Amino acid sequence: xxxxxxxxxxxxxxxxxxxxxxxxxxxxxxxxxxxxxxxxxxxxxxxxxxxxxxxxxxxxxxxxxxxxxxxxxxxxxxxxxxxxxxxxxxxxxxxxxxxxxxxxxxxxxxxxxxxxxxxxxxxxxxxxxxxxxxxxxxxxxxxxxxxxxxxxxxxxxxxxxxxxxxxxxxxxxxxxxxxxxxxxxxxxxxxxxxxxxxxxxxxxxxxxxxxxxxxxxxxxxxxxxxxxxxxxxxxxxxxxxxxxxxxxxxxxxxxxxxxxxxxxxxxxxxxxxxxxxxxxxxxxxxxxxxxxxxxxxxxxxxxxxxxxxxxxxxxxxxxxxxxxxxxxx
Amino acid sequence: xxxxxxxxxxxxxxxxxxxxxxxxxxxxxxxxxxxxxxxxxxxxxxxxxxxxxxxxxxxxxxxxxxxxxxxxxxxxxxxxxxxxxxxxxxxxxxxxxxxxxxxxxxxxxxxxxxxxxxxxxxxxxxxxxxxxxxxxxxxxxxxxxxxxxxxxxxxxxxxxxxxxxxxxxxxxxxxxxxxxxxxxxxxxxxxxxxxxxxxxxxxxxxxxxxxxxxxxxxxxxxxxxxxxxxxxxxxxxxxxxxxxxxxxxxxxxxxxxxxxxxxxxxxxxxxxxxxxxxxxxxxxxxxxxxxxxxxxxxxxxxxxxxxxxxxxxxxxxxxxxxxxxxxxxxxxxxxxxxxxxx
Amino acid sequence: xxxxxxxxxxxxxxxxxxxxxxxxxxxxxxxxxxxxxxxxxxxxxxxxxxxxxxxxxxxxxxxxxxxxxxxxxxxxxxxxxxxxxxxxxxxxxxxxxxxxxxxxxxxxxxxxxxxxxxxxxxxxxxxxxxxxxxxxxxxxxxxxxxxxxxxxxxxxxxxxxxxxxxxxxxxxxxxxxxxxxxxxxxxxxxxxxxxxxxxxxxxxxxxxxxxxxxxxxxxxxxxxxxxxxxxxxxxxxxxxxxxxxxxxxxxxxxxxxxxxxxxxxxxxxxxxxxxxxxxxxxx
Numbered sequence: 001x002x003x004x005x006x007x008x009x010x011x012x013x014x015x016x017x018x019x020x021x022x023x024x025x026x027x028x029x030x031x032x033x034x035x036x037x038x039x040x041x042x043x044x045x046x047x048x049x050x051x052x053x054x055x056x057x058x059x060x061x062x063x064x065x066x067x068x069x070x071x072x073x074x075x076x077x078x079x080x081x082x083x084x085x086x087x088x089x090x091x092x093x094x095x096x097x098x099x100x101x102x103x104x105x106x107x108x109x110x111x112x113x114x115x116x117x118x119x120x121x122x123x124x125x126x127x128x129x130x131x132x133x134x135x136x137x138x139x140x141x142x143x144x145x146x147x148x149x150x151x152x153x154x155x156x157x158x159x160x161x162x163x164x165x166x167x168x169x170x171x172x173x174x175x176x177x178x179x180x181x182x183x184x185x186x187x188x189x190x191x192x193x194x195x196x197x198x199x200x201x202x203x204x205x206x207x208x209x210x211x212x213x214x215x216x217x218x219x220x221x222x223x224x225x226x227x228x229x230x231x232x233x234x235x236x237x238x239x240x241x242x243x244x245x246x247x248x249x250x251x252x253x254x255x256x257x258x259x260x261x262x263x264x265x266x267x268x269x270x271x272x273x274x275x276x277x278x279x280x281x282x283x284x285x286x287x288x289x290x291x292x293x294x295x296x297x298x299x300x301x302x303x304x305x306x307x308x309x310x311x312x313x314x315x316x317x318x319x320x321x322x323x324x325x326x327x328x329x
Numbered sequence: 330x331x332x333x334x335x336x337x338x339x340x341x342x343x344x345x346x347x348x349x350x351x352x353x354x355x356x357x358x359x360x361x362x363x364x365x366x367x368x369x370x371x372x373x374x375x376x377x378x379x380x381x382x383x384x385x386x387x388x389x390x391x392x393x394x395x396x397x398x399x400x401x402x403x404x405x406x407x408x409x410x411x412x413x414x415x416x417x418x419x420x421x422x423x424x425x426x427x428x429x430x431x432x433x434x435x436x437x438x439x440x441x442x443x444x445x446x447x448x449x450x451x452x453x454x455x456x457x458x459x460x461x462x463x464x465x466x467x468x469x470x471x472x473x474x475x476x477x478x479x480x481x482x483x484x485x486x487x488x489x490x491x492x493x494x495x496x497x498x499x500x501x502x503x504x505x506x507x508x509x510x511x512x513x514x515x516x517x518x519x520x521x522x523x524x525x526x527x528x529x530x531x532x533x534x535x536x537x538x539x540x541x542x543x544x545x546x547x548x549x550x551x552x553x554x555x556x557x558x559x560x561x562x563x564x565x566x567x568x569x570x571x572x573x574x575x576x577x578x579x580x581x582x583x584x585x586x587x588x589x590x591x592x593x594x595x596x597x598x599x600x601x602x603x604x605x606x607x608x609x610x611x612x613x614x615x616x617x618x619x620x621x622x623x624x625x626x627x628x629x630x631x632x633x634x635x636x637x638x639x640x641x642x643x644x645x646x647x648x649x650x651x652x653x654x655x656x657x658x659x660x661x662x663x664x665x666x667x668x669x670x671x
Numbered sequence: 672x673x674x675x676x677x678x679x680x681x682x683x684x685x686x687x688x689x690x691x692x693x694x695x696x697x698x699x700x701x702x703x704x705x706x707x708x709x710x711x712x713x714x715x716x717x718x719x720x721x722x723x724x725x726x727x728x729x730x731x732x733x734x735x736x737x738x739x740x741x742x743x744x745x746x747x748x749x750x751x752x753x754x755x756x757x758x759x760x761x762x763x764x765x766x767x768x769x770x771x772x773x774x775x776x777x778x779x780x781x782x783x784x785x786x787x788x789x790x791x792x793x794x795x796x797x798x799x800x801x802x803x804x805x806x807x808x809x810x811x812x813x814x815x816x817x818x819x820x821x822x823x824x825x826x827x828x829x830x831x832x833x834x835x836x837x838x839x840x841x842x843x844x845x846x847x848x849x850x851x852x853x854x855x856x857x858x859x860x861x862x863x864x865x866x867x868x869x870x871x872x873x874x875x876x877x878x879x880x881x882x883x884x885x886x887x888x889x890x891x892x893x894x895x896x897x898x899x900x901x902x903x904x905x906x907x908x909x910x911x912x913x914x915x916x917x918x919x920x921x922x923x924x925x926x927x928x929x930x931x932x933x934x935x936x937x938x939x940x941x942x943x944x945x946x947x948x949x950x951x952x953x954x
Contacts, residue, residue, distance in 0.1 A: 027848055027849075027850045027851070028848050028849040028850050030850075031767075031849065031850035031853070032763075032767045032849075034759065035759045035760065035762045035763035035766075035767055036763050036767065036768070036772075038755065038756050038758075038759035038760040038763060039759070039760035039763040039764060039768065039772070039776045040776075041756055041760070042756060042757075042760050042776055042779050042780055042783065042820060042821075042824060043775060043776055043779040045779075045783065045817065045820070046779040046780075046782050046783045047779075049783070049786065049790075049794050052794055052797060053790070053794075056797075073524065074524060075523070075524035076520055076522045076523060076524070077517065077518030077519070077520050077523050077524065078518065078524070080524075103693075104693045104696060104697065105693070105697070106693075107689060107690040107692070107693030107694070108690065108693040108694035108696070108697045110690045111687070111690035111691050111693060111694040112694055114687075114690075115687055115690065115691065116694070124694060124698055126938065127698055127701050127702070128697050128698060128701060129867070129870065129871060129874060129938065130701055130705075130874070130931060130934060130935055130938075131697070131700065131701050131704075132871055132874040132875050133874035133875075133877050133878055133930070133931055133934035133935075134704060134878055134927070134931060135877075135878030135879070135880065135904070135905045135908055135927060135930060136788075136878055136879065136880065136905075137878075137880055137905060137908050137909045137912060137927075138704075138708070138878070138908065138924075138927040140532075141912055141923075142704060142707065144536075144539055146707075148543065149543060152543070152544075174488070174529065174544060175543065175544070176529065176540070187700055190697055190700075191697075191871070192822075192871070194697060195826075195867060195871055196826055196829060199829070199830055199833070199864045199867060200829055200830075200833050203830075203833030203834070203835075203864075205835060218679050218680055218682070218683035219683050219687060220682060220683035220684075220686045220687055221679065221683065223687075224686070233829075233832075234829045234832070234833065237825055237826075237828075237829050238829075240781050240784075240825070241784065241821075241822060241825060241826070243785070244781055244784035244785035244821070245784070245785075245875075247785045248784070248785050248786055248787040248788065249787075250787050250788060250789055250881055251880060251881065251909075254493065254494075254532045255532050255536060258529045258530060259493030259529065259530025259531070259532065260525075260528070260529055260530055270529050270530075272530075274787070275787035275789070276493075278787055278789055278790065279494075279787065279789045279881055280493050280494035280495065280522075280530075280532065281494065281495045281522050282495075282789060282793070283388050283389035283391050283392040283494075283495065283884070284389045284390060284391035284392070284494070284495020284496065284521040284522060285391055285495060285522070286391050286394070286412075286415065286521070295793075298786075298787065298790045298793075301785070301786070301787065301790075302782060302785075302786070305781070305782050305785035305786075306778075306782060309778060309781050309782070313778075354892075354899070356805075356806070356888070356900060358888070361913065364910070364914070365727075365728045365914060365915075365916065368725075368727050368728070368891065369727035369728055369729075371891065372726070372727040372891070373727070375892075382891075382892045384889070384890050384891050384892060384900065385891070386888055386889035386890075386900075386910075387910060388884050388885070388888075392884075392885075399801065399804070400804050401800060401801070401804050401805055401806060402806075532913075533913040534913065534915065535912065535913045535914075535915070536913075538915075552915075554915045555915045557915075558915040558916065558917065559915070649729065650728060650729070
């Protein structure tokens with residue numbers, strides 16, 4: 001069986017410890033050091049960012065403490081700030097976006113990797129990658145001009161009549177709201193899922209597919225039960241990319257979400273997200289507590305991302321099988 | 330690898346253009362509302378003074394105040410005057426003060442979309458406050474229907490919209506509501522962002538216009554030019570003299586005239602609900618924020634030259650872009666104040 | 672053929688058709704967006720658009736030449752800053768690191784990826800603009816580069832990992848030292864994927880507005896060198912789109928179209944000029 005580790009041993013005699021100098025003369029140690037520095041700089045940048053945000057927001061921590069997470073009031077005039085509606089909105093819109101984008105994106109990636117002839121696959125991929133280049137402002141405008149009327153006139157009433165008994169689909173259909181924001185976000189994150197998933201699916205060794213087919217599975221079975229699980233880690237990586245994009249999107253979301261800090265079970269309701277409120281109010285925020293509360297919201301988003309990533313990784317760990325794709329997430 | 334390197338070097342060599350000698354560049358930041366006007370002015374002034382480039386970017390009134398205080402731009406612009414704390418912060422940081430110069434006037438209008446109603450509705454201050462407080466929820470409420478006899482208002486729920494982003498337009502609107510409604514003043518207050526009792530938030534004047542246009546039975550507040558260029562109906566507002574005035578450039582200028590008598594020397598004044606029969610009650614100045622001292626004499630002269638030009642020839646460009654010009658009294662006062670910039 | 676097999680074959684056909692539909696949906700969205708931009712902005716794209724500076728409202732004949740060049744400059748700096756960090760970091764994760772460090776770096780990259788673009792802008796403002804007291808192209812490029820790092824890192828790492836171990840073992844067997852194996856065999860094998868990763872990252876930041884508002888700022892005129900404020904397509908789109916003028920709206924759509932086409936061109940150029948003779952795609 002192939003080695004399960006991807007790290008190569010250093011070239012040179014595999015005896016006991018060699019002197020640092022002799023290891024240094026080996027290009028490998030330098031390569032290791034240099035690449036380590038680059039990797040470490042990523043961590044350092046992230047830590048610096050968190051540090052800067054922390055340093056820039058002492059007042060709300062001092063005044064509200066943990067109540068910041070529980071309160072729903074956002075009042076810049078009377079200096080009352082609470083993060084709960086924004087946390088809720090961020091979670092809801094990102095969830096809707098992933099629920100739509102992951103099956104669609106994965107399906108498209110499977111088609112491009114398994115079924116489409118190479119030239120067609122490359123050409124289509126080429127165009128799908130362009131979706132990532134559309135400015136978020138344009139996504140917002142298209143959301144306003146196309147998605148919102150569609151939602152208001154057809155989709156939302158349709159959902160209401162079919163599933164209106166669920167609290168998810170109740171309330172007046174304005175067209176803007178959680179659902180619309182989720183749909184727009186889904187379109188924005190789909191290229192990341194398709195692009196990365198397709199590449200990792202393509203990289204699955206042919207013998208895996210052939211083994212499955214030779215055992216009598218249909219094309220779909222070999223794809224769903226062998227190829228996709230083999231590429232599972234890479235696909236999950238693409239979902240992380242998509243999730244992060246959805247959590248941090250500002251422009252497009254703020255144009256279609258309704259910008260109302262309320263918590264509602266209905267997807268038709270207008271809402272607000274952390275990134276949207278920071279983008280909307282930061283340039284005009286005057287007053288230290290106000291400004292610092294916005295910055296603290298940025299920190300809250302960091303925490304949210306941290307927790308969500310942690311949960312997802314836990315999920316991967318728990319469902320991990322032996323002998324499948326290598327590497328931890 | 331070599332191919333990549335050559336391409337990169339070629340791009341790097343090409344990209345920075347040679348610095349044009351003798352050009353003076355000045356940067357300014359601030360309000361979005363007057364951006365079209367300022368860009369027209371700075372372009373015209375550049376045509377007349379080719380060696381001077383004044384670059385203005387609209388990052389928001391708050392952004393303008395912050396950046397001019399930080400010193401990253403040479404001047405600022407704001408739809409709402411700097412308050413005392415901000416002035417003090419500027420003074421503390423720089424050791425000298427900053428002056429406000431009104432440039433043009435804007436008007437904020439209540440726009441609505443009621444299926445079947447084409448007429449221009451008349452709004453009393455009480456009605457507007459009650460709608461935005463969430464106390465009046467239906468279009469056929471007596472507060473709205475009262476001054477609009479003869480208009481068939483439906484019994485539908487009002488969909489209130491407001492600005493989501495911090496904005497000078499919100500400042501003007503809430504400033505007006507504070508003056509006409511004690512309950513608004515105590516419950517909500519005035520500012521570029523407030524805790525709205527009801528309503529959906531649209532992003533930018535465009536966002537509110539779009540939401541109102543597409544949502545039946547809605548009401549919103551936008552700058553006059555947005556209502557005009559989008560062809561959406563907007564209502565008349567009762568001014569402090571009891572006359573229902575439809576927003577217009579003349580009405581805004583009249584409001585400023587009315588307020589000119591009481592105008593403080595630093596021009597930081599609110600002209601909402603101004604006296605005068607023809608005054609439109611929801612009008613406002615927008616200001617340039619110019620430091621009293623410039624370390625660079627060339628920049629100082631350039632700024633002073635521009636402001637003088639703006640007060641004279643510049644005012645002739647305002648109406649074509651749907652901005653109201655400054656009244657004569659204010660112009661005269663500003664010309665005198667210009668001497669304070671050293 | 673028994674019933675069970677017929678059913679399985681049917682499901683297979685159905686699901687595979689469904690994937691085709693998914694791909695169709697994704698591609699249609701893109702073409703729809705392109706079509707919409709062409710329809711609304713196409714008339715504003717002219718020679719003037721590419722060569723002239725912006726004209727004030729009401730005057731025709733203006734263009735966005737400074738914004739196009741500005742965006743190009745910003746993307747250049749962003750790529751020079753963000754791609755090496757992402758790439759070499761990915762090499763470390765895929766080839767050298769132990770699982771603890773890899774976990775931490777990946778986590779940090781995912782966190783960085785989730786930061787709202789406006790917060791990145793604020794961060795870059797505090798680091799690069801405030802100390803020097805002026806806005807600059809460098810600051811804007813720095814902010815965009817920060818956003819490129821996580822995408823480049825995570826994607827490149829996935830593609831490096833996807834290179835089969837047989838190649839690594841093969842180079843080992845031939846006596847190559849590790850870094851030679853990486854540089855000479857593994858990276859070239861993952862080349863196409865890495866290029867995809869970089870282009871995806873460039874596409875991502877090409878359309879960002881918020882981080883530029885406080886760093887590159889904006890400029891109605893030409894920006895000289897690297898330390899002056901510069902115009903950029905996304906900021907101009909934003910400024911024009913929120914204005915009340917129909918003419919400016921059309922120009923905003925046109926700018927969106929031009930931006931998309933420019934990224935398309937960059938993609939094409941990169942893939943053809945920098946492409947290798949072979950691709951190790953389906954192994």
